[in-house]
Amino acid sequence: MTAASGDRVQSDGTIAIVGAGFAGTMVSVHLLRRASDPLRIILIERHPERFCRGVAYSTREDCHLLNVRAGDMSAFPNYPDDFLQWALDRQHDLAGSFPGHEVSPHAFLPRRIYGEYLHGVFKRALAGARPGVDLALVYDEVVDIVASDGLQILKLRSGNMIQAHRVVLALGNFPPADPPVADDSFYRSTRYWRNPWLERGSPITNRDEACLIIGSGLTMVDLAISLHDRDFQGRIHVVSRHGRLPPVHCASSENLCRVDFGEEPLTVRSLLRRFRTQLRTGQGWRSLISAVRPCTALIWSSLPLREKRRFLRHLRTFWDNHRHQLAPVAAEKLHVMIDSGRLTVHAGRVERFVEDEHGVDVTIRLRGSGERKVLRVDRVVNCTGSECDYRKLKHPLTENLIRRGMAVPDFLSFGLAVAPDGALINAEGCASEFLFTLGPPRKGTLWETTAVPEIRGQALQLAERLLTSLPRHAAARVREPAEPVASVRD
Numbered sequence: 001m002t003a004a005s006g007d008r009v010q011s012d013g014t015i016a017i018v019g020a021g022f023a024g025t026m027v028s029v030h031l032l033r034r035a036s037d038p039l040r041i042i043l044i045e046r047h048p049e050r051f052c053r054g055v056a057y058s059t060r061e062d063c064h065l066l067n068v069r070a071g072d073m074s075a076f077p078n079y080p081d082d083f084l085q086w087a088l089d090r091q092h093d094l095a096g097s098f099p100g101h102e103v104s105p106h107a108f109l110p111r112r113i114y115g116e117y118l119h120g121v122f123k124r125a126l127a128g129a130r131p132g133v134d135l136a137l138v139y140d141e142v143v144d145i146v147a148s149d150g151l152q153i154l155k156l157r158s159g160n161m162i163q164a165h166r167v168v169l170a171l172g173n174f175p176p177a178d179p180p181v182a183d184d185s186f187y188r189s190t191r192y193w194r195n196p197w198l199e200r201g202s203p204i205t206n207r208d209e210a211c212l213i214i215g216s217g218l219t220m221v222d223l224a225i226s227l228h229d230r231d232f233q234g235r236i237h238v239v240s241r242h243g244r245l246p247p248v249h250c251a252s253s254e255n256l257c258r259v260d261f262g263e264e265p266l267t268v269r270s271l272l273r274r275f276r277t278q279l280r281t282g283q284g285w286r287s288l289i290s291a292v293r294p295c296t297a298l299i300w301s302s303l304p305l306r307e308k309r310r311f312l313r314h315l316r317t318f319w320d321n322h323r324h325q326l327a328p329v330a331a332e333k334l335h336v337m338i339d340s341g342r343l344t345v346h347a348g349r350v351e352r353f354v355e356d357e358h359g360v361d362v363t364i365r366l367r368g369s370g371e372r373k374v375l376r377v378d379r380v381v382n383c384t385g386s387e388c389d390y391r392k393l394k395h396p397l398t399e400n401l402i403r404r405g406m407a408v409p410d411f412l413s414f415g416l417a418v419a420p421d422g423a424l425i426n427a428e429g430c431a432s433e434f435l436f437t438l439g440p441p442r443k444g445t446l447w448e449t450t451a452v453p454e455i456r457g458q459a460l461q462l463a464e465r466l467l468t469s470l471p472r473h474a475a476a477r478v479r480e481p482a483e484p485v486a487s488v489r490d
């Protein structure tokens, strides 16, 4: 591996990957493992600490757990036990990270450990690459891409440029949008923490202060249990539209059931009917969700746009609330906080912030009664989840691509419009031969595309697609790689 300076890099077969989270790392890994002819891969990441880890796995806090069982977190679709085997081989070394919790297929391990696994996967792929297959790592931000003579020129924040034949946008999750309020001046205050995933450490330094967390999903849980583990003695208020906490995973995996989708055309109504019928047979809802998950993308793509909109209007909150489940250990800590009165969940909307020298009064309008309640707090943290509407993002690269018609948001404004192979669709409706994406930007097209079990398959398919589609003079032959061999010590 070379640490590229970001100067103009010229090569016959160059693939640039923007973003080194799980998605970008795994596309690089498959390229390294599969290319048999000379190939240059350039992996560009704007936050060095996120290299190989991305937003989710760069946390240093062991209380931040995976929300998927170890047995389902392999980085390779063809080797389902790779992560589990890696963790079992290191059971002894890892024990200090989560005392009392054995590595098993059902365990929810710390996300930090998963980041280490990904780093190991990357290092092994790099070490095993054929001569001439090279990877350069660039720490910089890609702010624009322009086409010139069949090449893509990537412009970096530093002013440097990179040339490539193909570009993969592995951009991942974006920070949440500010909740809409009439006077948004508070959002410039130091008492407001906009991006729960960016800042290091905790915004809450005084263990007796009061804070308001907006959003009651898994990011809120991360923050609350970090505070719990630091013996926080202050008050935590949580506000979300429905005031629902994520449900807890079963202690062990439920039996997978089969869902019969029948022959009639799929509609939201018919899907709901089938779900209800299945539930009446005594089937647990968790196993139903697990059974549907592998075919969610297929179901989603066969629904007409009208039906997708109907689903989003009536069932989205319900689906999100059941689909994103909490590790039992995290749930226990959360309930300790609730039972001791240190954490209170409100159902409602934030309406107003009035800040003074000593704190901020936050008015929330309660769901149902419409009554208003004023909470006096020291901090406000936005945990409302990733913003997916690309028209609203403050992200120079996507702003520029959309402005020039090289990319367009999908019809539902959940991501970018893409072809089935991940090629970006431009403003004329044509699929690009040069620009591709995977993971969260494909949400509008696939719906379920933000977690490892979905992205790992996309990464493999995209790498194969890229290797077989490079221009003839730059084509890289594909080789059949050896097994990942998780047990090899890094």
Ligand SMILES: Cc1cc2nc3c(=O)[nH]c(=O)nc-3n(C[C@H](O)[C@H](O)[C@H](O)COP(=O)(O)OP(=O)(O)OC[C@H]3O[C@@H](n4cnc5c(N)ncnc54)[C@H](O)[C@@H]3O)c2cc1C
Pocket (backbone or CB within 6 Å): 018, 019, 020, 021, 022, 023, 024, 025, 044, 045, 046, 047, 050, 053, 054, 055, 056, 057, 065, 066, 067, 068, 111, 140, 141, 142, 143, 170, 171, 172, 173, 174, 197, 219, 397, 438, 439, 440, 450, 451, 452, 453, 455
């Ligand atoms: C807090 C959290 C916990 C999660 N836990 C789990 C879990 O337990 N199990 C699971 O399966 N999934 C989990 N997920 C889902 C997660 O989305 C996926 O697992 C996966 O990590 C997504 O990887 P990614 O590479 O697409 O995105 P990201 O991890 O967001 O990586 C994208 C990277 O691109 C970089 N980038 C963006 N724009 C540019 C640019 N212009 N130039 C250079 N670099 C750029 C970013 O800095 C970032 O590092 C979690 C998500 C979050 C946010």
